[in-house]
Amino acid sequence: MAETEQQTTQAPAAQGPQRLDGTATAGAIKGELAERVARLKERGIVPGLATVLVGDDPASHSYVGGKHRDCAEVGIASIRRELPETVSQEELEAVIDELNADPACTGYIVQLPLPGHIDTQAILERIDPDKDADGLHPTNLGRLVLDVYGEGEAPLPCTPHGIVELLRRHHIDLVGKDVVVLGRGITVGRPLGLLLSRRDVNATVTLAHTGTRDLDAVLSRADVVVAAIGVPHAVRPEQVKDGVVLLDVGVSRVLDTATGKKRLTGDVHPEAAAKASWVSPNPGGVGPMTRAMLLVNVVDAAERAAA
Numbered sequence: 001m002a003e004t005e006q007q008t009t010q011a012p013a014a015q016g017p018q019r020l021d022g023t024a025t026a027g028a029i030k031g032e033l034a035e036r037v038a039r040l041k042e043r044g045i046v047p048g049l050a051t052v053l054v055g056d057d058p059a060s061h062s063y064v065g066g067k068h069r070d071c072a073e074v075g076i077a078s079i080r081r082e083l084p085e086t087v088s089q090e091e092l093e094a095v096i097d098e099l100n101a102d103p104a105c106t107g108y109i110v111q112l113p114l115p116g117h118i119d120t121q122a123i124l125e126r127i128d129p130d131k132d133a134d135g136l137h138p139t140n141l142g143r144l145v146l147d148v149y150g151e152g153e154a155p156l157p158c159t160p161h162g163i164v165e166l167l168r169r170h171h172i173d174l175v176g177k178d179v180v181v182l183g184r185g186i187t188v189g190r191p192l193g194l195l196l197s198r199r200d201v202n203a204t205v206t207l208a209h210t211g212t213r214d215l216d217a218v219l220s221r222a223d224v225v226v227a228a229i230g231v232p233h234a235v236r237p238e239q240v241k242d243g244v245v246l247l248d249v250g251v252s253r254v255l256d257t258a259t260g261k262k263r264l265t266g267d268v269h270p271e272a273a274a275k276a277s278w279v280s281p282n283p284g285g286v287g288p289m290t291r292a293m294l295l296v297n298v299v300d301a302a303e304r305a306a307a
């Protein structure tokens, strides 16, 4: 696709939807990051990502494993902290303090969700904002609200940033478009609403949630729908217009009765996807972009620290 070509959100659905290919886009971003990491290393600076993983949840283990594989691909050093499900608040806070003080760790994340007995907000607030690779520290979320920080000057939450970047790199113009974000969670919906309404994106955003009245009417007007509620096939074909752009963020594991195995299912019904002009596959859409934007935050932070 030509670099300057602008895409419309109204391509006839008869052609079938085009894919917002997160795997390929993340691959391109990782290539760019590998070059930036190499330049940092020439100056004696080695970016290092630490992950803090609590408990035995297989999905969290798999996501964290992926993050470290990505680090190896682009030359970022890896530090792993694994703690039992029974870890106390104080023990976890001690690990945070240790990473805040460790010069080899230039950025880190605490894999979410944490067990119910842990005060997640207190943990996120204890992270040094300069090492906050997830962009979830209140200082960094506050910077997002203020919208006075330029590109790379403050970390952005990875999934929202990944969604905006995925659309941007597929030349999908959001100026003036009606974007409906389903879900108001702190890792996706709420920060995505802020990001989409920034002047450089300029979309009109509706953040829909369990309190939304007449969701069908809200969805029927949308040029773009981002579904991040984790309810399998929640977005149905009769709710969206032809040519809509659909981003499927939700991840549910449902039993496939044919195979007897669990299979990953998104929030978008396949027949809704068939009406779209563009759709992000799930898997292979927003997930890989989430991982790529984490690396962007790590490299940005290392460059800022070295400036």
Ligand SMILES: Nc1nc2c(c(=O)[nH]1)N[C@@H](CN(C=O)c1ccc(C(=O)N[C@@H](CCC(=O)O)C(=O)O)cc1)CN2
Binding pocket: 062, 063, 109, 110, 111, 112, 113, 134, 158, 159, 187, 264, 282, 283, 284, 285, 286, 287, 288, 290, 291
């Ligand atoms: N500290 C954080 N915790 C969590 C975050 C986060 O951004 N920061 N987001 C999610 C989990 N997550 C990253 O941590 C994540 C989820 C999914 C993927 C991904 O690549 N998914 C694949 C499918 C993988 C599969 O088969 O399960 C895809 O979409 O292609 C990456 C990262 C919650 N916790």
